[in-house]
Structure formats: C-alpha cells, structure tokens
Amino acid sequence: MTADPANRVLARIDSMREEMVATLAEAVSIRSVNPTYPDQDYDDLVGGETEVSRLLARLYRQAGAETELFGEVPGRDNVVGVVRGSGGGRSLIFNGHVDVVPADDSVQWAHDPFTAFIDETHVWGRGSADMKSGLIAQAFAARALTETGTRLRGDLILQGVVGEENLEHHLGTSAVLGRGFTADAAIIAEPTGADRPLTVMPATPGVLIMRIAVTGRSGHASMRSRMRAQMVADEHAADPVAASAIDAALRIHDGLRRLEAEWVESRTDPLFDKGQFTIGLNVVDGAAHGSRNVAFIPDRTTLEYAIFYPPATGVPEIRSEIVHTVRDIVRQDAWLRVNPPRIDWPMHYPGGRTDRDHPLCRTVRAAREQAALGTSFAGPGDVLPFPSASDLTWFTAVGIPAVGLGPGAHVMAHAVDERCAIDEMVGAAKAYAVAAIEWCGAA
Missing domain, CATH: 3.30.70.360 (Alpha-Beta Plaits)
Known part of the structure; x- marks a missing residue:
C-alpha cells in the first residue's frame, strides 16, 4: 500500500477530532438503553436505539453511503450504510451495537450518565466506551476516506445494530446479515478487553x-x-x-x-x-x-x-x-x-474465533500499528481475546472472519462513571481507515 492515501486519511481524521467528540457526546445523550434488559420499562425505553441509528445514518450518508434503516420489531431499527467500491477488491464490514445497559445507579455517578461530560482527555457517560465511541470512530473513518477522495475497490459496509446487550442477535447482527449485508470480513468496535488500548481481538468465549x-x-x-x-x-x-x-x-x-x-x-x-x-x-x-x-x-x-x-x-x-x-x-x-x-x-x-494468523487479523494488527505511529499507542498491537460475549460469534458462525478492535476499556463497560479516552477514539478511527484501505484496496 502506498503511504500517500493513508497519510491523507490519517491527517483528515486528526482534523475531525473536535467534531468526533461532539458527535460522541450527542450519541451518549441519547438514552438508548436496551428496553428488554431486566427490570426496565420497555414502553419508556423503546425507540432510543432507533434514534442512535438515525444519528449514524446521517454520518453514513456524509460518507457517501447508501443507507437503510430497518427493524424486526417497531422502535428498534438497525442501520446499514454501504459505500460502494470501484470493483475488484475484498469487502469489509464495520459493525457495532447502538444499545447500552441501564444506569439505574446514576446517583453514584460523578456526572449524569445520559448527559455527556467532556474533560481534556475523556468523554464520560453511559455507552461512551461500550460502544458508541467505536461506532462514531467507524463512521468518521468512512467519512475521512470519502472526503480525501480515497476510493476503495471493495465495498465498505457500516452496521449499527440493536439488541446486543441482551443477547438479541436475532434482532440485530443476525437480522442484518440475513438481509444480505454480508462481506469478506468484519471489524467489531468492542472496547479493548486487555490492559493495553486498541487490542486486536480475534476470539470470544x-x-x-x-x-x-x-x-x-x-x-x-x-x-x-x-x-x-x-x-x-x-x-x-x-x-x-x-x-x-x-x-x-x-x-x-x-x-x-x-x-x-x-x-x-x-x-x-x-x-x-x-x-x-x-x-x-x-x-x-x-x-x-x-x-x-x-x-x-x-x-x-x-x-x-x-x-x-x-x-x-x-x-x-x-x-x-x-x-x-x-x-x-x-x-x-x-x-x-x-x-x-x-x-x-x-x-x-456460542463462542467464536478467527485464527490469529488469518489475513484479516494480520491486516488489522498492521493497520493498528501504522495508525498509532507517533502516538502514545505506538508499537505492535496485542492480539488477545475479548473476555465476554460479542457479535463476533454471529459473523464466524456464517463463515465471515471477524475481529474486535475498539476504543475504550472493557473494565469501563457497564461501570459507574463509564468513560472513553478521546485519543483512543481517534486512534481507532485511524486504524479502521487504514485497515479498510489495506483489506479492500485503494482504487
């Protein structure tokens, strides 16, 4: 891969930093709690997932994607955006879930969990790490590709899905795949499950x-x-x-x-x-x-x-x-x-896994390393499993190799004072963009 397309895209992502932070704050402020989560009021919560999907649809359209919203049940819409490639390249999915877990312990939080708080280094709020920062990073990676005139040869398919937090893959990822939005590989924006940020995660138990x-x-x-x-x-x-x-x-x-x-x-x-x-x-x-x-x-x-x-x-x-x-x-x-x-x-x-020597895993690890040059994340990325369930399972189950890579720490998921480091979100966007160029090919 020539350095010029990647360098232009990386520079564009750096210039989007403030807009990414503002967009993540907007997403966090949408109360997209999974309405079927135990002890929740379904009628009060249903519709929040759809609102996040609509926000993502706006971003996907800005990336030049053909966009579609649809759901298996009313008020719980998935969103898909397809950025068509020029042809001859491998296709790639960026996937993440729009639902979050409740924050019924909000009195213990330093800030309102559904009013994003931004300091110099982090965005705070429910879903900031798990996993709206990853969804925003994926969308901005696609925008940066389009806005720098970087045309991919293979299709790039952006997916924001419902239901993951209560294991409802039949409403989310499996429904999207069943509708025909498949590809040669997938990257899922789950937050890092290991100690070092932006780990490549090829397996889930x-x-x-x-x-x-x-x-x-x-x-x-x-x-x-x-x-x-x-x-x-x-x-x-x-x-x-x-x-x-x-x-x-x-x-x-x-x-x-x-x-x-x-x-x-x-x-x-x-x-x-x-x-x-x-x-x-x-x-x-x-x-x-x-x-x-x-x-x-x-x-x-x-x-x-x-x-x-x-x-x-x-x-x-x-x-x-x-x-x-x-x-x-x-x-x-x-x-x-x-x-x-x-x-x-x-x-x-069920668990899922992609071999650590699979071309996708190698591609994403190399992209993560290239994207981190000159940052606090510099160096080879770790290849370690995600410690919990993720939608990686449903990709590998239908023969699509998949890995996880996302901003935020898994220890922040479902936690009081959940927050995501801004540098990690920007770094993830860069890794997604470079991975897309390498996997799909640049026209």
Whole structure:
C-alpha cells in the first residue's frame, strides 16, 4: 500500500477530532438503553436505539453511503450504510451495537450518565466506551476516506445494530446479515478487553446462562438447631422438621466452585489466559414463600450463573459436565435425593474465533500499528481475546472472519462513571481507515 492515501486519511481524521467528540457526546445523550434488559420499562425505553441509528445514518450518508434503516420489531431499527467500491477488491464490514445497559445507579455517578461530560482527555457517560465511541470512530473513518477522495475497490459496509446487550442477535447482527449485508470480513468496535488500548481481538468465549432452582421445607427459624441435628445424625434427613433451601443451594454451589477451580487446567484455549473460563454465581434469590423474613427457614432458592467456556468446546459437553457435577452432589445429599433441583438454561451465546494468523487479523494488527505511529499507542498491537460475549460469534458462525478492535476499556463497560479516552477514539478511527484501505484496496 502506498503511504500517500493513508497519510491523507490519517491527517483528515486528526482534523475531525473536535467534531468526533461532539458527535460522541450527542450519541451518549441519547438514552438508548436496551428496553428488554431486566427490570426496565420497555414502553419508556423503546425507540432510543432507533434514534442512535438515525444519528449514524446521517454520518453514513456524509460518507457517501447508501443507507437503510430497518427493524424486526417497531422502535428498534438497525442501520446499514454501504459505500460502494470501484470493483475488484475484498469487502469489509464495520459493525457495532447502538444499545447500552441501564444506569439505574446514576446517583453514584460523578456526572449524569445520559448527559455527556467532556474533560481534556475523556468523554464520560453511559455507552461512551461500550460502544458508541467505536461506532462514531467507524463512521468518521468512512467519512475521512470519502472526503480525501480515497476510493476503495471493495465495498465498505457500516452496521449499527440493536439488541446486543441482551443477547438479541436475532434482532440485530443476525437480522442484518440475513438481509444480505454480508462481506469478506468484519471489524467489531468492542472496547479493548486487555490492559493495553486498541487490542486486536480475534476470539470470544461461549457464554451460557444457567438457573438452578432448589426447594426446601419452611419452618420457624428456631427449628434450625433441630434441623441441623437431624442432618448430622442422618435421622429423618429426607423428611426433616425443616430444610433450608439456601443451605442446600450452597452445597450445590460448593461443588460447582470446585469444578470451576478444575477448569483452570481442564478448560483452556491458546488465545485465552488460564482461568479465563468460569462458572460465576451472580444472582441469588432465596426466602420462604409468602414471607421474605428471617423468622422463617427458606423453602426456595434460585441460583443464576454466567458460564464462560472455550469457543472450540461444544455446549453439550459443558452442560453435561455441569449436570453430572450437580447430580453427584444430589446423590450424596439425603434431602436433595428426594427433592432434586431443577436446572434451566435460559440463554446461550456460542463462542467464536478467527485464527490469529488469518489475513484479516494480520491486516488489522498492521493497520493498528501504522495508525498509532507517533502516538502514545505506538508499537505492535496485542492480539488477545475479548473476555465476554460479542457479535463476533454471529459473523464466524456464517463463515465471515471477524475481529474486535475498539476504543475504550472493557473494565469501563457497564461501570459507574463509564468513560472513553478521546485519543483512543481517534486512534481507532485511524486504524479502521487504514485497515479498510489495506483489506479492500485503494482504487
């Protein structure tokens, strides 16, 4: 690739810095909380995603794209812009999600999460890192290409999709791909999951949600001593005076914690650090029916887990190992043998991966290095996996190689005082533009 087209584009992006910051602030100020996220008011929130998609459509048109908005359900529109190439080059997708998670803890924030705050180095607000900064960087990269007269040989397809934050790929990325907006490769603007900024991320783990419902037998709280004595003596253990569902659930959890510890060695992947794959208990709900009161021994408990597993491992294998672990615990427990827990799997997001030696991964890494010359990000970019679910899965599932690369730190995603470094957003835009020139070819 000749340096001149890239240098013109990089200079143009530098000149757009203030406009990029203002546009990100505009996007952050749109309350595009995913309306199906737990404990949210759907009717109050629906439409926010569409408003961000309309903002992106404006930017895509400025880049010379043929633009289309469409949704699978009312008020939740995806946006696609296609910048037609001159022909003979590979096509490339820039993808990102327009929805964000709630900020119901807004009293803990230093600034209103939906009124963007800008200081000398960062833009603050919900969605600034995850991942409106990436969407804005992608759109401005496309604009810089067009405004410098840099015509690509292959098509550049810009996608802003709904639903990712609640694993609704059927409304977002999969719906867009199903509509025919496919390409030879894709770059997803997820924020960096590693320590160094602007990491190239060619893989994502599988994510499995598990719910375990445990029943007990309620009684007066003072019966706990008799209940424990029966358990110790194994007397009437299957028909006790009372049985704590919380205690029984925690016995199951102890076994799953031991399995999680075993996974450090037994569940590995060369792209992921040891210990990356986990069985995390993140929601516990237990009490006596009809009274959430400490005067009662609890007769119901639900445990909800987020399970991260290697992308190359099939979900039936993971489920089977967990079920067998729970069954072993149940067989050794007099109460649970008679009252076995119910296991449900309400959600699953399979993993995905692109080989780190794939031409796309090499292209994006080289683009990131070229774009970072003379900046605080200078040097080769890391190639490390994204630590959570992402829409990379749905590209690789249909045979489209994909990598993640985006501004912001993953530790800021879903966090109080979420913010994105402005330099990272500008750096990401430069990396996207150079990657497009190299992958698609310049006419």
